[in-house]
Amino acid sequence: MAATDKPRTYGNWRRPASPGLMGLGALGTVGLLLGLMISVFAVMAGGLAAGAVAAVLLGTVLLVLLVKDRHGRSLLSRAGIRLGWANARSAGSHLYRSGPLGRAGWGTYQLPGLAAPSRLSEHEDSYGRKFALIHVPFTSHYTVVLGSDPDGASLVDRSQVDQWVAGWGAWLANLGEEPGVEAAQVTIETAPDTGHRLRREITANTDPDAPALAKQMLEEVTRTYPSGSSQVRAYITVTFKAVGSTGKRREAEEVGRDLATRLPSLTGRLAATGAGAARPLTAAELCEAVRTAYDPAAAQIIDQARADGEATEMDWANVGPAAAEAFWEHYRHDSGLSVSWTMTEAPRGNVQSAILERLVKPHRDIARKRVTLLYRPLDPARAAAVVESDLRAAQFRATSNRKPAARDMVATRQAQATANEEATGAALVNFGVLVTATVTDPARLPDAKAAVDNLAATARLRLRTAYGSQDAAFAAGLPLGLVLPRHLRVPAELRDQF
Template identity: 55%
Template sequence: MAAPNRADRTYGNWRKPRSPGLGKLGLLGTMILLGGLVAVVLSMMFAGLIAAGVVALVLAVVLTPLLIQDRHGRTALQAATARIAWWRGRSAGQHLYRSGPLGVVPRGTHRLPGLLAASRVVDAHDSYGRPFALIVLPQVGHYTVVFECGADGASLVDQDQIDTWVAYWAQWLSALSFEPGLVAASVTVETAPDLGHRLNREVRGNLDPGAPALAKKVLEQIVHKYPAGSAQVSTRVALTYAAAPRPGAKKRSQEEMAREIGARLPGLARNLAMTGAGTARALSAAQLSEAVRVAYDPAAQALLEDSHAAGEQLDWNDAGPAATQEAWDHLVHDSGVSITWAMSEAPRGEVLSNVMTGLVAPHQDISRKRVTFLYRPYDPGTAATLVERDRKDARFRITNNNAAARDTVAVAAADQSAREEAKGAGLIRFAMLVTATVRSKEELPAAAAAIDTLAPPARVQLRRVYGAQASAFAAALPLGIVLPDHLQVPALVREAM
């Protein structure tokens, strides 16, 4: 009997919350507009027409930067603020970093720069007694544990199995909303050329001296030819917890955080295996240090693999680069040059499960590529409030007669999100960072063109992180950096714009 026809499962309905307001203005801009109009009327009543005209001109000057937006949704005010902050930081020399014996780091170590300068790694044990590393960011009180996953991949796998993995992944993300103290999660897929050192050590270590000459010759040819053109793909999942379980609560100590996180690791790792991530194991301090060191200094990969095989371990204080120099649109770090992009818009329509395959796959024009998906789950109470507020805001925008077709579609999407949340679905904020690393500046145009080619098939809109390449590069590493918690502008003001 012929198999019944099955429709391909699609995914979508991602919504970017918008602040309620008039036209392109958000809540803050609308309040400024209404307050300015009141000031114009009062000026006309008490000071005359000329004074009212001056107030109206000032109001127009203030609102114009909020009305001008680029294709990524950034206003002229945000662009100007970023440019001014870059000029100030460059004048103060903040774009340069030097470590080591001749650097500015105490004791001549190679500590990480920027947001990770104060970070440290502590050793802990889970409920089964297995060791794992805990990354501590004391400036924000965050503790991060990183899993190394042996992802199965979707090659030669039935579509039904892929759909099952996606369903379990959705359940795993939704369960994060009930994790006490969890503030963020990230998934990093990194591709790099395989140097063949591990294969060489494996073959040499298991080669029988008495083996036939033909067998030895075949193995030698495999060792020399197999790594050519192959890629090494690593998948890491990072979970970040806050020392304060809720705003205003007392911060827990380092020992308490290590004990509580260690008790939850076995269950989280076991559930990850059902999502197609394979066997998940928490990384040690030495493994984390090596991964970060290779990200900043790709040329050190072969040396670190040899030293790791010899039993030597890299310390966290020496995991950073010897030198970095940040430019407006790229970052120079030790033996590599990188560009980082951020997702400015998620896919508008429905997509298939393999939509990100091309973006995360290795590319011949990019020496090392890192795609990081960032998640920040809402707790169930906050999620219910947000979906209802988003639903009201979407309906508010279609109350006028000139409502756009996109606003009408947004209402249907907001209603669907509210229904799904009421049935128990989780609400998660998500973003994406893409980092392309090459060996020299001359290779940057080819790498940038490759990312521009890979983004459209993935149905995402990427924007280069101008003026913040160093911070974006660090945030794309699986180290648990939650960028909104490091910004000086309050979240309430950012959301109202």
């Protein structure tokens, strides 16, 4: 086989590390040094007994910070999650009731949790296409949602797939140059096909004078084909900051006018990524997508209305669930029961472009599945600082021991390669993955969990159940453009220092 025929591989994903001793970050190392100084002062002031007590306390703190599970979670982090979950249950915030008989005073079915304060408006771009604009006041973000019909990789040449991957990388890199872009995400949703679209297409194109045999065959196709089939939808969201280049906070109308001229370029460049014909979602289409996610049983009614040419006339204040309850390991919402997972580690080594194929495909044990890829592009100025800091941290870990571990040596080479690529013009993007599996029968939930575990293994992803935050993970997996690090009480940048 010629060298040019070898499949192209991708890899060298790194999580920026903070320099420190014994696996601690910068702040953890500072705490260690302060603890040692306190122990010395305790020995000088109170003798060996006081020094021993100080040493035991210091050892306990180090044990809490250094003992981690397979997902990199320390005892302190897990204890914080348990404490937060206990506070949420005691406050009753894990329960949600809406509508005229709910707890909300205005009697609507608004979205719960992080998406509750969001607002929706509709604007028109320079091509005359209407697009929905989501505003989250808490984080001062505006999100536009794009819908697409991916081409798929079946019967496609490998060279074409490589071009699509390169086009997607270029699209993400260009986001770092776009003014005001905060984050982006791609949501691939698979669900059972109701058959209404096929029935509408056949009915609208059937010739009344066609032979009886042909009509009988089409009737059989309409009746049998939707059984067991699935539909795949792809959503691409781009989140912008409310603060413009002038430093002034912008309102929805001003942001809508700005995006009206930029959306044609954003959607046009997606054609080179294999995403198909991307278009902005209207307010009605976005409301239908969110409503179906919280109430899977509503999909039949919505598809039937579309087939009959009727408008659903949904508004943003009534797309949420009538009732929802968050549990430690799952989330109950209207007619669905969901479990969400978060990625804790990207695939190690090099992978091919089809690594996520089985994960995003429909699965017979999962009624509705969403795989959401989260991206946070970094501007060139910040990217340079991040890669240089990561390189220094990797070099410090490798040289702090006389016999450095093999992982430290490999991490140094990877950090050096990343720094070299960034210096030659490559973009830097932080990314993550959310997976949500929804079933309508609670008895099928164990099968759905086992299916996701197996699919994650084929994708070489390390997934962790979003314990204690199933409702937030479910909302983050929807095409709403929620940026989770902006909703944390303790900033993610500070957490990484431990």
